[in-house]
Structure formats: C-alpha cells, structure tokens
Amino acid sequence: MAHPPDLLVAGGGIGGLSAALACAQAGAHIRLFEQADAFGEVGAGIQLGPNAVRVLQAWGLGAALDGVVARPKALQVMRADSGERLATLPLGAAMQDRYGAPYLTIHRADLHAVLLAAVQAQGATALRTGCAVHAVAQTSGAVQMQLADAAGQGLTVEGDALVGADGLWSRVRGAWAGDAAARYSGHLAWRALVRQADLPAALRSQDVTVWLGERLHLVHYPVRGGEWLNIAGFVEGPRPPDIANWDIAPADLPARAGGLPAALRDAAGPLGALSEAVPHWRLWALCGRAPVSGADALVQGRVALLGDAAHPMLPYLAQGAGMAIEDAAELASSLAMNDMELPLRLRRYALNRWQRVARVQRRSLRNGGIFHASGPLRVARDLSLRLLGARLLDMPWLYGHGPAPEVLSNQ
Ligand SMILES: Cc1cc2nc3c(=O)[nH]c(=O)nc-3n(C[C@H](O)[C@H](O)[C@H](O)COP(=O)(O)OP(=O)(O)OC[C@H]3O[C@@H](n4cnc5c(N)ncnc54)[C@H](O)[C@@H]3O)c2cc1C
Numbered sequence: 001m002a003h004p005p006d007l008l009v010a011g012g013g014i015g016g017l018s019a020a021l022a023c024a025q026a027g028a029h030i031r032l033f034e035q036a037d038a039f040g041e042v043g044a045g046i047q048l049g050p051n052a053v054r055v056l057q058a059w060g061l062g063a064a065l066d067g068v069v070a071r072p073k074a075l076q077v078m079r080a081d082s083g084e085r086l087a088t089l090p091l092g093a094a095m096q097d098r099y100g101a102p103y104l105t106i107h108r109a110d111l112h113a114v115l116l117a118a119v120q121a122q123g124a125t126a127l128r129t130g131c132a133v134h135a136v137a138q139t140s141g142a143v144q145m146q147l148a149d150a151a152g153q154g155l156t157v158e159g160d161a162l163v164g165a166d167g168l169w170s171r172v173r174g175a176w177a178g179d180a181a182a183r184y185s186g187h188l189a190w191r192a193l194v195r196q197a198d199l200p201a202a203l204r205s206q207d208v209t210v211w212l213g214e215r216l217h218l219v220h221y222p223v224r225g226g227e228w229l230n231i232a233g234f235v236e237g238p239r240p241p242d243i244a245n246w247d248i249a250p251a252d253l254p255a256r257a258g259g260l261p262a263a264l265r266d267a268a269g270p271l272g273a274l275s276e277a278v279p280h281w282r283l284w285a286l287c288g289r290a291p292v293s294g295a296d297a298l299v300q301g302r303v304a305l306l307g308d309a310a311h312p313m314l315p316y317l318a319q320g321a322g323m324a325i326e327d328a329a330e331l332a333s334s335l336a337m338n339d340m341e342l343p344l345r346l347r348r349y350a351l352n353r354w355q356r357v358a359r360v361q362r363r364s365l366r367n368g369g370i371f372h373a374s375g376p377l378r379v380a381r382d383l384s385l386r387l388l389g390a391r392l393l394d395m396p397w398l399y400g401h402g403p404a405p406e407v408l409s410n411q
Pocket residue numbers: 010011012013014015016033034035036045046047048131132133134165166167168169170171189191232284286306307308309315318319320321322323324
C-alpha cells in the first residue's frame with residue numbers, strides 16, 4: 001500500500017482549512033501556507049445549506065457549530081418595491097427532516113475559527129502564516145511550491161501533491177498556462193452587520209429574507225446565535241473607478257454614500273427603514289469566471305484546485321463556501337484510495353466534482369437575472385413564486401447531494 005500522501009495546501013480560508021481537516025482525517029500529512037500574517041476571515045455572514053452542514057457534522061464539528069450558528073426558521077421572498085411576500089420556504093425542522101441536516105447561517109469568522117480549531121486540535125497539520133505562494137513546478141513524482149514571506153525571504157517546499165485553495169486570484173491556478181483572469185461581473189455587493197437589539201422591532205428577523213428589486217436584490221439573515229443581522233445587497237452597475245485594489249480587498253464606505261444605500265432609502269416599507277438603521281456598509285466588487293467545462297479545470301497532474309480558486313461563483317445560490325466544503329470531502333475520499341496512484345486519485349476528485357460545481361456556477365449566474373428581472377420576466381417570476389412557492393424554492397438536487405450522514409461519518 002502507498003504511503004500517506006504528503007500534501008501541500010496553499011491558502012487557509014474556508015476551503016483550505018476544510019481540505020486540511022478532511023485530508024488529515026483521511027491520513028494525509030499536510031503543510032498549509034497562508035499569505036496573511038494571521039488566520040482570519042473578512043466579511044460578514046454566510047448561509048450553509050444542508051449539503052454543506054452534513055459534511056461539517058461528519059467532520060465532527062456539529063457541537064462547535066451549535067455554539068455560534070443561527071437557525072433560520074424560513075426563507076422569505078419579498079418584492080422590494082411593494083413589500084409583498086411572494087413565497088416562503090420553511091427551513092428549520094423541515095430541512096432537517098428532508099435532508100438530514102439543518103439550514104444554518106453563521107458569521108464567516110466563526111466558521112473559519114471552528115475549522116481552524118479543529119485543524120489545530122487534530123495536530124497533524126503544519127500551519128504557516130505570512131507565506132505567499134508565487135510559483136509552482138511539477139516533476140513526474142512530486143510538486144514544488146515557491147513561497148515568499150512578508151520580508152521577501154524565499155522558501156521552496158516539495159510534496160506529493162498540491163491543493164490550490166488560494167481563492168479567486170489563485171496563484172496556483174495562474175501557474176496553469178492559458179487560463180483567463182477573473183473578471184468583474186458587473187455586480188457590486190454592499191454588506192453590513194447590525195446588532196438586532198439596535199434595530200427597530202419591526203426590522204428584527206430570524207428568517208432568511210430576500211428582497212427582489214429591478215437590477216438589485218437584498219438578503220438578510222441572523223448570525224451569531226441570532227443576535228446580529230447580516231445584510232447583503234447586490235446592485236448592477238459599473239465598478240467605481242476611485243477605489244484602488246478593491247478586487248482583492250473590500251472597500252470601507254461611509255453610510256449612505258450612494259449606490260445601494262441610496263436605492264434603499266427610496267424603497268417602500270421596511271427596506272427604507274433598514275437603510276436608515278445601518279450605520280456602516282462595506283463594498284465588494286463581485287468578480288468571477290465562466291463555469292468550469294471539464295475535469296481539467298480542477299486538476300492537472302499533482303495539482304488540484306478547490307473552492308474559489310477552482311470555481312468562483314456569484315453568491316446568488318449562497319453556495320461558494322458550501323462547494324469548497326463539498327470539494328474538501330470529495331478530495332479526502334479520493335485521497336483515501338491508497339491502492340491508486342496519487343495523480344489518479346486527484347483525477348477522480350476532479351471527475352466527481354466538475355459537473356456539480358459547474359451546475360452550481362450556472363444556476364448562481366442565472367439567479368442573478370431572475371432576481372433582478374424587470375418587465376415580462378419579472379411578472380412571470382412573481383406569478384411562479386406565488387403559485388409554486390416552496391416547490392420552486394426548494395432544491396433537492398442541491399441540498400440533497402452527497403452520501404447520507406451515516407455513510408459520511410463512517411469514512
Ligand atoms: C457577498 C458574498 C456573499 C457570499 N455568501 C455566501 C453564502 O451565503 N454561502 C456560501 O457558501 N458562500 C458564500 N459566498 C462565497 C464564499 O465566501 C466563498 O466561496 C468562499 O469563502 C471561498 O473560500 P476559499 O477558501 O475557496 O477562498 P478564500 O476565502 O478567498 O480564501 C483563500 C485564502 O487563500 C489565501 N491566499 C490567497 N493568495 C495566496 C497565496 N498566493 N499564497 C498563500 N495564500 C494565499 C487568502 O489570504 C485566503 O486566506 C459569498 C461570497 C460573497 C462575495
């Protein structure tokens with residue numbers, strides 16, 4: 001039987017830590033390199049569908065998550081202009097019963113901290129911060145990665161395989177010749193976190209609520225045990241030219257500086273009041289790539305991509321991190337096939353993942369058009385939501401994916 005693989009992981013976000021945890025549980029030796037000086041996550045909330053929660057629970061993270069998640073009771077879809085409720089999908093017990101795991105919402109820093117603590121507790125992974133990958137080379141039996149620390153000191157490490165989990169602007173992916181760069185999607189994301197206690201009672205909510213407007217939509221949901229409300233608004237428009245380097249780092253904008261906050265101020269009902277209640281927005285440019293078109297987009301030789309490095313997507317199915325978590329589970333189960341050559345195991349990972357992630361990428365893109373529709377498309381959308389309600393919002397192909405919980409926990 002082959003020796004346990006010596007795996008290098010580039011990037012310590014949700015994807016990289018998930019990969020480290022799952023692959024170490026599958027017996028791999030892991031060295032993970034993160035460019036930031038400290039592990040952490042910027043941004044605000046994240047929704048986790050039962051497909052992702054099932055995997056996290058199988059990794060033994062259920063109890064740690066219980067302490068920090070919120071458990072929304074329902075998904076509500078509303079019209080932003082009139083405040084009309086178009087459809088409701090029960091979450092809570094309904095999701096648990098149907099898919100064997102709940103639908104959760106969480107602050108991404110909390111999810112990241114749970115994953116990091118689990119990787120550290122396992123003790124089998126060497127974690128190094130302040131180390132940025134800048135080049136990758138493969139030989140027939142190994143892969144080499146060149147890194148630089150904050151002082152510019154170089155370091156070369158060698159392993160049996162490399163997992164590129166270094167996000168949208170992946171340097172590992174960049175080492176694959178001929179790949180197009182990520183591009184601005186034409187959509188801006190405005191994000192805010194507000195303590196529920198600081199909101200007027202009518203604005204406090206323990207549901208996931210989506211407000212549909214023309215060329216914009218807004219989502220809010222509880223995080224941190226329900227004590228905070230996470231708000232994300234998405235607007236179509238050109239990229240503001242005056243913010244430097246904002247593909248990578250979000251810009252901090254003062255409240256009501258135009259864009260979404262201005263549009264909300266004019267909206268009917270609770271949305272207008274919500275915009276008044278948000279003291280501070282942060283702005284992101286959403287960038288992406290075309291959906292992956294084959295297994296080669298995920299693996300080449302001894303190098304595998306995972307998460308946003310492999311398949312960035314618009315957040316309109318709320319599944320980018322979910323797909324990174326699923327990727328990690330699949331990578332670990334492929335790596336555990338010790339009787340196969342390592343490149344074949346990686347190939348298996350890519351073959352088992354690419355159609356799934358491409359479908360989620362495509363659906364996320366399509367949702368953008370549906371959420372922001374005007375004219376006849378909007379009329380048809382609203383009619384379908386009123387008539388079909390939960391049947392339209394529930395997605396068994398998405399939430400029911402993967403092995404049953406008992407199979408996962410026996411891996
Ligand atoms: C507005 C918005 C809302 C979202 N909502 C949801 C949601 O509700 N549900 C959901 O599942 N997903 C959601 N997502 C998507 C989700 O945030 C991402 O898909 C997920 O965080 C990707 O994780 P990752 O680890 O692959 O990449 P990243 O989070 O980008 O992590 C990459 C890591 O690699 C490091 N790195 C980068 N370059 C290097 C280098 N050269 N060397 C070493 N390290 C490097 C970075 O510092 C970082 O730590 C949302 C995204 C946005 C923008």
